[in-house]
Amino acid sequence: MRKASIIVAMDAENGIGKNNDLMWRLPNDMRFFKEKTSGSVVIMGRKNYDSIPEKYRPLSNRTNVILSKNPQLKVAGCLVFNTLTECLDHFQNTDEKLFIIGGGEIYRLALQEKCIDEMYISHVESTFSADVFFPEINPIEWKTKVILTQEKDDKHAHGFITKQYSLIGDHNQ
Numbered sequence: 273m274r275k276a277s278i279i280v281a282m283d284a285e286n287g288i289g290k291n292n293d294l295m296w297r298l299p300n301d302m303r304f305f306k307e308k309t310s311g312s313v314v315i316m317g318r319k320n321y322d323s324i325p326e327k328y329r330p331l332s333n334r335t336n337v338i339l340s341k342n343p344q345l346k347v348a349g350c351l352v353f354n355t356l357t358e359c360l361d362h363f364q365n366t367d368e369k370l371f372i373i374g375g376g377e378i379y380r381l382a383l384q385e386k387c388i389d390e391m392y393i394s395h396v397e398s399t400f401s402a403d404v405f406f407p408e409i410n411p412i413e414w415k416t417k418v419i420l421t422q423e424k425d426d427k428h429a430h431g432f433i434t435k436q437y438s439l440i441g442d443h444n445q
């Protein structure tokens with residue numbers, strides 16, 4: 273199966289969003305997200321797409337893919353698929369990197385479908401009373417490496433640590 277990477281920022285309770293919005297403004301995490309996903313395919317749930325301010329969407333310099341169960345949905349500048357399998361099949365014979373960029377339903381789906389072999393998780397050092405959460409992962413299945421550390425400063429009300437998670441072995445074995 274075609275593999276994809278997850279990119280996400282979560283709080284200390286695995287919270288990722290509230291009222292269909294992000295819960296923080298962390299410029300260096302945004303920069304990391306932009307640099308990491310530029311030139312690649314970004315796959316997102318319809319609610320996540322709706323939550324992006326109009327002036328920023330579709331996300332520039334990336335192939336934007338929306339997952340929706342609505343077979344009528346058409347969004348200018350985006351590919352729309354009704355299942356994750358259909359979406360992964362579409363990119364089967366390409367060497368473009370695929371990023372799952374949320375939200376909660378789509379992270380859960382991708383992990384259940386076992387198409388994820390890498391994750392970039394920014395762990396934000398606070399809690400925010402989220403209403404959408406990242407699924408629990410089994411830490412023993414993943415090797416981790418710290419790739420970015422941000423202290424709290426005048427541009428960042430909260431510190432965060434970004435880790436790369438690489439799957440140990442193969443889900444399918």
Ligand SMILES: NC(=O)c1ccc[n+]([C@@H]2O[C@H](COP(=O)([O-])OP(=O)(O)OC[C@H]3O[C@@H](n4cnc5c(N)ncnc54)[C@H](OP(=O)(O)O)[C@@H]3O)[C@@H](O)[C@H]2O)c1
Binds near residue numbers: 292353381
């Ligand atoms: N912190 C982060 O890194 C981060 C990243 C991204 C998003 N977020 C946050 O996450 C929240 C949104 O997440 P969410 O869980 O509410 O929604 P979501 O995952 O963004 O989108 C859910 C939608 O995806 C479609 N969908 C779900 N399962 C599907 C399937 N099996 N096949 C095809 N389409 C499917 C459905 O669209 P239809 O209703 O059109 O059928 C569903 O309503 C927001 O608060 C956002 O700010 C946080």
